[in-house]
Amino acid sequence: MPLTLKDIEGEKLSPMMEQYVAEKNKRPDCILFYRLGDFFELFFDDAILVARELELTLTKRDCGLSERAPMCGVPHHAADLYISRLVNKGYKVAICDQVEDASQAKGLVKREIVRIVTPGTVTDSAALDETKYSYIASVYKAGHVFGLAACDVSSGHFETTALLSEAADRRLVDELSRLRPCELLINQLGSKDLTILSWLRENDIAVTILSDDYFIPADIDPDILEYSDRDYLWPNASAALVRYIADNQLQLPQNIRKIFPYRQQDYMLLDQSARRNLELTETIRDRSYKGSLLWVMDRTKTSMGSRLLRSWLEQPLLNQTDIEARLDAVADFLDQFIVRENCREMLAGLYDLERLSSRIGLGTVNARDLIALKNVLERIPSLRSELENLVADTLQDLVSDLDPHADLYTLLERSLVDDPPISLTEGKLIKQGFNEEVDAYRDISERGQDWLLEYEQREREATGIKNLRVRYNKVFGYFIEITKSNLHLVPDRYIRKQTLTNVERYISEELKEREDKLLGAKQKLNDLEYELFSEIREQVKMNLPSLQRTARALAGLDAYAGLADLADRESYVRPEITDDNCLTISQGRHPVLSRLTAQSTFVPNDLELDTLDRRCMVLTGPNMSGKSTYMRQNALIVLMAQMGSFVPAQSASIGLVDRIFTRVGAADDIGSGQSTFMVEMTEVATIMTQATTSSLLILDEIGRGTSTYDGLSIAWSVLEHIADKSYLGCRTLFATHYHELTDLAELKNGIFNAHIAVSEKEGEIVFLHQIRPGGTDDSYGIEVARLAGVPQSVVTRARELVMQLEADNQGKRLVMRKGAKQQEGQIDLFSTARSVYEADKLIAEIEKIDIDQMRPIDALSKLHDLIQIAKKMRNQG
Structure with a gap:
C-alpha cells in the first residue's frame, strides 16, 4: 500500500517533506498543489486522489524514510486547467507557491499557501461560464426563517436578503434555484432543514456546514457590511460569506464593495416549477440553451451584458416605475437605429471588465490583462460621444458612469508592450522609452x-x-x-x-x-x-471603484441595446404596465416558437382577462392543438414585460403580476418517493396556499393522474376556489380534457370558456391553432393517435370501442350541475387548508415581534397588520 499522511505521523522526514506536511496540515480539507521548480507536485493522500481523478501517472519520491512517498505533478503553466477540473468535481485546492527567489534562497526555498480555490471562489475566467454569474451562497437559519447571501467572486456581484414570510423554506429554495450556486455555506440548524435537504439531493452542490459563530457579523468591516439591530438574518448570512471568501482568497477582494439587501417584494416570484416549465434558460426536453427564452432574447455583445440580461430575466420587476424606466431605455435605443448599431459595434468583442476587476482587486492580473483593460478604455471616449444624445434617464446615468480613465490609459499605453508574455518574471513587458x-x-x-x-x-x-x-x-x-x-x-x-x-x-x-x-x-x-x-x-488597483462603475455601465448599455435590437428585428411592441389585475394581449406570439418557425406560419392569438367576468379561462381542445403553447406564450409575454422588454404582440396591457405559477407536464419524483399524481397535488396545494389575487396561474390537465371521477372532482373544486374572489380570484388559464368543466362558466362568476379551433374534412383533422370563444366536446384523441403513427388496427379498434361506449351511455356525458353545490355541513378541504395556512401566518408574524426593539408607532403599525390578517381569516371562515 502507498504511504499516506497517517502512516508518517511522528516520523523524521526530509526538510522539504517537513515543509510540505506543515503546509498541508494548515488546510487538511484541501488538495495541496506544492510548487517545485517548474511543476506543482502532490504527495501522499493527495497524490493518490488526484492521480485517480485526473488520470495522472502516480510515481514516487524520496521523503527521508525507507519507503518513498507517492507523487504526481503537473506543469506550473498548465496548473489552472487541472485545478479547474478538480474544483468542478467539488474539491477544494490550496496553492502552495514559492514566495522567494530560488536563486536568492539560503537553504530550503520558502513556500506558503497563497490562494485557495473552492467551487464557489473561482476567479479564472477560462474556468467559468461567461454568460452567467458563478455564485457561492450562504444560508443562516434561525427558528423558521432564513438569511440568504450570494456572491460571484469573479465579478464582485453580491446579493443578500432575509426570508421572513410564510413558507420561508419554500421561498429560500426558490431563490437558491434562481441563483444556482456551485457552493453553499450553511449553519447547523439550516443543514437539518428537510426542505433544504430535499433541494440539495436534487442538485449537485458542494456544501460546507459551519458553526453559528462563523455567522456573527459584529467584527466584519462596517465599510463592507453596515447594519442595524433591526436588520434580521441577512447580516448573518452575509458575514459568513464575506469571512469565507476572505479566508480562502487570503484577503477580501477589493471588488466586493458595500453590501445592501434586496427586498423580495420588489420582484416577481418564480418557483422551480415555473422556471422549468417556462423554459427560461434551458429546455425541458434536453436542457439545451437553444430553444429557451434566453436564447431568443440575448442579443448582447459582451459577456457582462449577457450576465445582466440573464439576471433580469430570472428576476422580473414588480415596481411599475422601475419597469417603465427600463422600457424607456429600450425605446430610446429602438428610436435611434444608427446610434444603437454604432454602440453595438463598439461593444462587440469587448473584454470582460467586470471579471477583470476581481483579478485587479486580488492583485493577480498579468500584463495581457492590462493590455485588455487598455483596449477597453480606448473605446470609451468614442462610445460616450456616440451616446451623448440619448434621452432616457437610465441611459444618461449609464453614459455618465463611463469613465475613460485618461491618465490610466496613457500610463498603460506608454508603459506596456502591445503583446506581452504571460510570465511576469522573464522580461519583455516594458516599452522602450518608458524607463x-x-x-x-x-x-x-x-x-x-x-x-x-x-x-x-x-x-x-x-x-x-x-x-x-x-x-x-x-x-x-x-x-x-x-x-x-x-x-x-x-x-x-x-x-x-x-x-x-x-x-x-x-x-x-x-x-x-x-x-x-x-x-x-x-x-x-x-x-x-x-x-x-x-x-x-497598484496604480490600476487605485482606480478599481470607477472601473467597476464603468463595467456596470457597459453591461447595462449592452443589455438595453440588445433588447432594442430584438424588438426591432422581431417586431415587438412596448407593453402598457398597469396596477390593476387585468391582462389584455392582442395578436400575441410565442417568442421562441415564432422564432423557430417562420413568423408567417405562426398563428397569433388574443387574450383578455379582467377582474369581473373573465378571470379564469377554461381552455379545451385536442392534444397537439396548441393549448400549452398558448398558455405559456401569455405567461412569457407577462414575464418579458416585467423584466423591461418589449413583447411579441400587436399590443399588450399588463396588470402587474406578483407571481407566475405553472402546473404542467407529468413526472414522478422518484427521489422522494412521490408518484406523478402526488407531485401534481403537491404543486396544486402550493398554488392554492401561496397565490394571491395578483398572481397568474397556468394550469394544464389538473386531475388527470387518478380515476376519472376523482380527477374531474378535484379539477372542478380547484377551479371553483380559484375563481372565487373571496378565496383567490386571480387570473388563470386552465386547460383541460374534462369537458364537463365548461359548465362552470354558467355556474360561477368570473369563469369563461375558450377552445382551440379544429377543421375536420372527410375524417381528417387540421389544427388551426386559433383561440375561439366557447367550449368544445371533442378531444379528437383517436385522430391524434392516428397522426402519431399508432397502428391502424389499434386505431380502428379504438373507434369501435368509443362508439360502443357512447351507445351504452346513450351519448351522454357526465353532468355536474346537481352535484356542484357544496352540501351543508360538508368540510371544505381547500378552505380548511387555507385557514390553517392563514393561522400559521398569523402565528409566524406574532413570533417575529421583538417588543424590546419596537417604537410605539411601530407597535401600532404591527398591531394594525395583525388585525387585518385576523379579519381576513374571519371573512374566509
Missing part, C-alpha cells in the same frame, strides 16, 4: 547578443570549424557546441562541459567572462521590469 534604466540594461543585453554573434564568427574562423555554434540553456549558461566529426580541431583553451551523443559542449574564459556580464544585466532587467509592472498594477 531609462530599463533601456540601459536592454541595450547591454542587445549589444551582448551582437557580441555573441561576432564571437561565434571569430571562433569559426580561428578553429576552422564551420558549424561551430554558441548556444544557451538555463543549466550551463552560454556554451560552444561542436559536432564529434570536428573534435580534432578543438583548441586547448576550450574547457569541456558536457558530452552528448552527437556533440560536445565547451566553454572558454572569454565566453564565461562575457556571460557573467550578460546574465547579470538580463537578470537585473527582468527584476526591474517586474518591479515596474507591480507599480503599474
Whole structure:
C-alpha cells in the first residue's frame, strides 16, 4: 500500500517533506498543489486522489524514510486547467507557491499557501461560464426563517436578503434555484432543514456546514457590511460569506464593495416549477440553451451584458416605475437605429471588465490583462460621444458612469508592450522609452547578443570549424557546441562541459567572462521590469471603484441595446404596465416558437382577462392543438414585460403580476418517493396556499393522474376556489380534457370558456391553432393517435370501442350541475387548508415581534397588520 499522511505521523522526514506536511496540515480539507521548480507536485493522500481523478501517472519520491512517498505533478503553466477540473468535481485546492527567489534562497526555498480555490471562489475566467454569474451562497437559519447571501467572486456581484414570510423554506429554495450556486455555506440548524435537504439531493452542490459563530457579523468591516439591530438574518448570512471568501482568497477582494439587501417584494416570484416549465434558460426536453427564452432574447455583445440580461430575466420587476424606466431605455435605443448599431459595434468583442476587476482587486492580473483593460478604455471616449444624445434617464446615468480613465490609459499605453508574455518574471513587458534604466540594461543585453554573434564568427574562423555554434540553456549558461566529426580541431583553451551523443559542449574564459556580464544585466532587467509592472498594477488597483462603475455601465448599455435590437428585428411592441389585475394581449406570439418557425406560419392569438367576468379561462381542445403553447406564450409575454422588454404582440396591457405559477407536464419524483399524481397535488396545494389575487396561474390537465371521477372532482373544486374572489380570484388559464368543466362558466362568476379551433374534412383533422370563444366536446384523441403513427388496427379498434361506449351511455356525458353545490355541513378541504395556512401566518408574524426593539408607532403599525390578517381569516371562515 502507498504511504499516506497517517502512516508518517511522528516520523523524521526530509526538510522539504517537513515543509510540505506543515503546509498541508494548515488546510487538511484541501488538495495541496506544492510548487517545485517548474511543476506543482502532490504527495501522499493527495497524490493518490488526484492521480485517480485526473488520470495522472502516480510515481514516487524520496521523503527521508525507507519507503518513498507517492507523487504526481503537473506543469506550473498548465496548473489552472487541472485545478479547474478538480474544483468542478467539488474539491477544494490550496496553492502552495514559492514566495522567494530560488536563486536568492539560503537553504530550503520558502513556500506558503497563497490562494485557495473552492467551487464557489473561482476567479479564472477560462474556468467559468461567461454568460452567467458563478455564485457561492450562504444560508443562516434561525427558528423558521432564513438569511440568504450570494456572491460571484469573479465579478464582485453580491446579493443578500432575509426570508421572513410564510413558507420561508419554500421561498429560500426558490431563490437558491434562481441563483444556482456551485457552493453553499450553511449553519447547523439550516443543514437539518428537510426542505433544504430535499433541494440539495436534487442538485449537485458542494456544501460546507459551519458553526453559528462563523455567522456573527459584529467584527466584519462596517465599510463592507453596515447594519442595524433591526436588520434580521441577512447580516448573518452575509458575514459568513464575506469571512469565507476572505479566508480562502487570503484577503477580501477589493471588488466586493458595500453590501445592501434586496427586498423580495420588489420582484416577481418564480418557483422551480415555473422556471422549468417556462423554459427560461434551458429546455425541458434536453436542457439545451437553444430553444429557451434566453436564447431568443440575448442579443448582447459582451459577456457582462449577457450576465445582466440573464439576471433580469430570472428576476422580473414588480415596481411599475422601475419597469417603465427600463422600457424607456429600450425605446430610446429602438428610436435611434444608427446610434444603437454604432454602440453595438463598439461593444462587440469587448473584454470582460467586470471579471477583470476581481483579478485587479486580488492583485493577480498579468500584463495581457492590462493590455485588455487598455483596449477597453480606448473605446470609451468614442462610445460616450456616440451616446451623448440619448434621452432616457437610465441611459444618461449609464453614459455618465463611463469613465475613460485618461491618465490610466496613457500610463498603460506608454508603459506596456502591445503583446506581452504571460510570465511576469522573464522580461519583455516594458516599452522602450518608458524607463531609462530599463533601456540601459536592454541595450547591454542587445549589444551582448551582437557580441555573441561576432564571437561565434571569430571562433569559426580561428578553429576552422564551420558549424561551430554558441548556444544557451538555463543549466550551463552560454556554451560552444561542436559536432564529434570536428573534435580534432578543438583548441586547448576550450574547457569541456558536457558530452552528448552527437556533440560536445565547451566553454572558454572569454565566453564565461562575457556571460557573467550578460546574465547579470538580463537578470537585473527582468527584476526591474517586474518591479515596474507591480507599480503599474497598484496604480490600476487605485482606480478599481470607477472601473467597476464603468463595467456596470457597459453591461447595462449592452443589455438595453440588445433588447432594442430584438424588438426591432422581431417586431415587438412596448407593453402598457398597469396596477390593476387585468391582462389584455392582442395578436400575441410565442417568442421562441415564432422564432423557430417562420413568423408567417405562426398563428397569433388574443387574450383578455379582467377582474369581473373573465378571470379564469377554461381552455379545451385536442392534444397537439396548441393549448400549452398558448398558455405559456401569455405567461412569457407577462414575464418579458416585467423584466423591461418589449413583447411579441400587436399590443399588450399588463396588470402587474406578483407571481407566475405553472402546473404542467407529468413526472414522478422518484427521489422522494412521490408518484406523478402526488407531485401534481403537491404543486396544486402550493398554488392554492401561496397565490394571491395578483398572481397568474397556468394550469394544464389538473386531475388527470387518478380515476376519472376523482380527477374531474378535484379539477372542478380547484377551479371553483380559484375563481372565487373571496378565496383567490386571480387570473388563470386552465386547460383541460374534462369537458364537463365548461359548465362552470354558467355556474360561477368570473369563469369563461375558450377552445382551440379544429377543421375536420372527410375524417381528417387540421389544427388551426386559433383561440375561439366557447367550449368544445371533442378531444379528437383517436385522430391524434392516428397522426402519431399508432397502428391502424389499434386505431380502428379504438373507434369501435368509443362508439360502443357512447351507445351504452346513450351519448351522454357526465353532468355536474346537481352535484356542484357544496352540501351543508360538508368540510371544505381547500378552505380548511387555507385557514390553517392563514393561522400559521398569523402565528409566524406574532413570533417575529421583538417588543424590546419596537417604537410605539411601530407597535401600532404591527398591531394594525395583525388585525387585518385576523379579519381576513374571519371573512374566509
